[in-house]
Amino acid sequence: MKGKDLINIGIFSAICFVILFIIAMLGMIPIFLPLLSVLVPIIGGLLGRRLMKKHFEKAGIA
Numbered sequence: 313m314k315g316k317d318l319i320n321i322g323i324f325s326a327i328c329f330v331i332l333f334i335i336a337m338l339g340m341i342p343i344f345l346p347l348l349s350v351l352v353p354i355i356g357g358l359l360g361r362r363l364m365k366k367h368f369e370k371a372g373i374a
Contacts, residue, residue: 328359 335351338344 324359324363328356331359332356 332352332355335355336348338351339348
């Protein structure tokens with residue numbers, strides 16, 4: 313891994329953390345609590361897939 317890769321991982325991890333934290337705060341509203349089991353995996357999966365597609369297609373992944 314090069315320095316650029318580590319910087320990309322750090323930035324993307326911070327973005328994922330902030331977005332998932334905002335979605336998790338919906339759990340403070342009781343009606344949205346059951347929706348968290350649907351929203352968090354979908355949003356987290358889309359973010360992870362975006363990272364793989366954007367940064368790792370040269371290595372043959374995704």
